[in-house]
Amino acid sequence: MFTDNRVTKLFNIQYPIIQAGMVWCSGWKLASAVSNAGGLGLIGAGSMYPDVLREHIQKCKAATDKPFGVNVPLLYPDIEKIMGIIEEEGVNIVFTSAGNPATWTSWLKDRGITVVHVVPNVKLARKCVERGVDAVVCEGFEAGGHNGKDEITTLVLVPQVVDAIGEHVPVIAAGGIGDGRAMAAAMALGADAVQVGSRFAVTRESSAHHNFKNRVVQADDTETVLTLKSVTPVRMLKNSFYEEVRQAEVDGADAQTLREILGRGRSKKGIFEGDLDQGELEIGQVSGLIDDIPAASDVIDAMISVYRKVVRGLTQ
Amino acid sequence: MFTDNRVTKLFNIQYPIIQAGMVWCSGWKLASAVSNAGGLGLIGAGSMYPDVLREHIQKCKAATDKPFGVNVPLLYPDIEKIMGIIEEEGVNIVFTSAGNPATWTSWLKDRGITVVHVVPNVKLARKCVERGVDAVVCEGFEAGGHNGKDEITTLVLVPQVVDAIGEHVPVIAAGGIGDGRAMAAAMALGADAVQVGSRFAVTRESSAHHNFKNRVVQADDTETVLTLKSVTPVRMLKNSFYEEVRQAEVDGADAQTLREILGRGRSKKGIFEGDLDQGELEIGQVSGLIDDIPAASDVIDAMISVYRKVVRGLTQ
Numbered sequence A, B: 001m002f003t004d005n006r007v008t009k010l011f012n013i014q015y016p017i018i019q020a021g022m023v024w025c026s027g028w029k030l031a032s033a034v035s036n037a038g039g040l041g042l043i044g045a046g047s048m049y050p051d052v053l054r055e056h057i058q059k060c061k062a063a064t065d066k067p068f069g070v071n072v073p074l075l076y077p078d079i080e081k082i083m084g085i086i087e088e089e090g091v092n093i094v095f096t097s098a099g100n101p102a103t104w105t106s107w108l109k110d111r112g113i114t115v116v117h118v119v120p121n122v123k124l125a126r127k128c129v130e131r132g133v134d135a136v137v138c139e140g141f142e143a144g145g146h147n148g149k150d151e152i153t154t155l156v157l158v159p160q161v162v163d164a165i166g167e168h169v170p171v172i173a174a175g176g177i178g179d180g181r182a183m184a185a186a187m188a189l190g191a192d193a194v195q196v197g198s199r200f201a202v203t204r205e206s207s208a209h210h211n212f213k214n215r216v217v218q219a220d221d222t223e224t225v226l227t228l229k230s231v232t233p234v235r236m237l238k239n240s241f242y243e244e245v246r247q248a249e250v251d252g253a254d255a256q257t258l259r260e261i262l263g264r265g266r267s268k269k270g271i272f273e274g275d276l277d278q279g280e281l282e283i284g285q286v287s288g289l290i291d292d293i294p295a296a297s298d299v300i301d302a303m304i305s306v307y308r309k310v311v312r313g314l315t316q
Helices: A006-011 A028-036 A050-063 A079-088 A101-110 A122-130 A154-165 A180-188 A210-218 A240-250 A255-262 A266-272 A285-289 A296-313 B006-011 B028-036 B050-063 B079-088 B101-110 B122-130 B154-165 B180-188 B210-218 B240-250 B255-262 B266-272 B285-289 B296-313
Strands: A017-019 A041-044 A068-073 A093-097 A114-119 A135-139 A171-174 A193-196 A224-227 A234-237 B017-019 B041-044 B068-073 B093-097 B114-119 B135-139 B171-174 B193-196 B224-227 B234-237
Touching: A006 A135, A017 A028, A017 A041, A017 A296, A028 A041, A028 A050, A028 A068, A028 A296, A041 A050, A050 A068, A050 A079, A068 A079, A079 A101, A093 A101, A101 A114, A101 A122, A114 A122, A122 A135, A122 A154, A135 A154, A154 A171, A154 A180, A154 B154, A154 B180, A154 B285, A180 A193, A180 A296, A180 B154, A180 B180, A210 A266, A224 A240, A240 A255, A285 B154, B006 B135, B017 B028, B017 B041, B017 B296, B028 B041, B028 B050, B028 B068, B028 B296, B041 B050, B050 B068, B050 B079, B068 B079, B079 B101, B093 B101, B101 B114, B101 B122, B114 B122, B122 B135, B122 B154, B135 B154, B154 B171, B154 B180, B180 B193, B180 B296, B210 B266, B224 B240, B240 B255
Parallel strands: A017 A193, A041 A068, A068 A093, A093 A114, A114 A135, A135 A171, A171 A193, B017 B193, B041 B068, B068 B093, B093 B114, B114 B135, B135 B171, B171 B193
Antiparallel strands: A224 A234, B224 B234
């Protein structure tokens, strides 16, 4: 079905569906489940100490013989150790994000690793291509977790990135994509594939706490917000912690004060430990469309089935 | 082609493309051009004194024998006079926005007028259906001009509104839609039709100043911003006026101070008089994709042609 697709060919996978690397959600269980179901699973290194990452990579290799990758936020403090482990363990797909594609792309490419970088605007997409990446993920304002400062939505960002660099490398759409309708929409905009975060964060194989998963299931369309813009913009569910941040911002708090309120381990507290009140509940706007906790393979099957139905039903 | 479409049947038009009513852009020239080309043109009453609106309606009737409508922001000060003129002139399609659908829907329906209301979230969409509207426009965060407080993007909003009310009334997608790719995307999300603002604001028949049109043509993906959130959220191009607003917000200005900076006639100054420095340059994020000033009919022809190509090219 997607045999002539640039992304399925690049990664040697069945469907152009990539699971986003997410803190506290995407360990070896989720990544291997997605890869086994025909997508591309990614281990999210952002919430892992180097030794923990090594363990997840090894377990993922044992759990699937399909391709999988690692997502590395480039601002990670132990970045050199992380990259060393990726090389030693023979991981051959790396998604980099939250940083400059100039820093690690050549190093990874020299080791035969396929490199994809995540961008929030056209300028950085062009820079990625200059630096030799194999594909680009363009992520819109509606995405959960850390987000760009330009606030460009997926609907508007994807076609502009496609026009700018689509002839050189494949473009993967991210942000707001949780079902087959949104997948069809992204492909209509010219994307070669989709990257799906929130929908996979709320699956059985996600390592998020069940409190967190249940909270997302209950969320309606208006419950996430992009906040902490003067520190690092992040999309999360509104809760007591967010209310504290919001009040501090109303009172004119500077970035330093907000960093103190944020403190350390807020996302772990919210997503992994299930503290819905004081934790940082990172999730995308698409949470309003999420109303169950299926297996990751069911997400992929439903997405492909709905995609097909939608595409066949469009007026020609 | 779209003969079995709920929106083309509702308005008796050829294509499910509606031109948004926009301040200082959409007078009789633009509305009649769009209607003559097979879409639905709307006269934007938001920037018109009652007598001016009457003149535009009369000229539009003379310029087209196709259906057209009027867009009425419900917070308009002369709202009773405006509605009276609409009745007297026999306008039979009214799009209401920026207000409560409970206020005018029954009055309009009692007079045999087709009523469509613009909403930024699911809750208001449900309320519209309860109040008896004939269709709903759901408008995303990326849209130009006045915008909702929930910041829900078109990609995420459309399918949620479709799920909530699509079985009762047609859903029209708005925000970020400027070409056939975005139109196909919106239809894939389940929309029955699209409403297009920015792309029609930059056409030959738009009454915007040529300085404004040229400025939009030059804009890249990062140049609009949703601002004045404590007064009324509005998306505009960044310029000296925006910089003044931004600085005041950084300095902790309250809503009253921001209202004073905004003053009166800012959007007229920017859009109609072409003051790119001190005017309010209301336009959507899609401005990064706009790079010419065609006739309105060329916009529609290109949109349909690209839509067809995109739909036929999607992997099944």
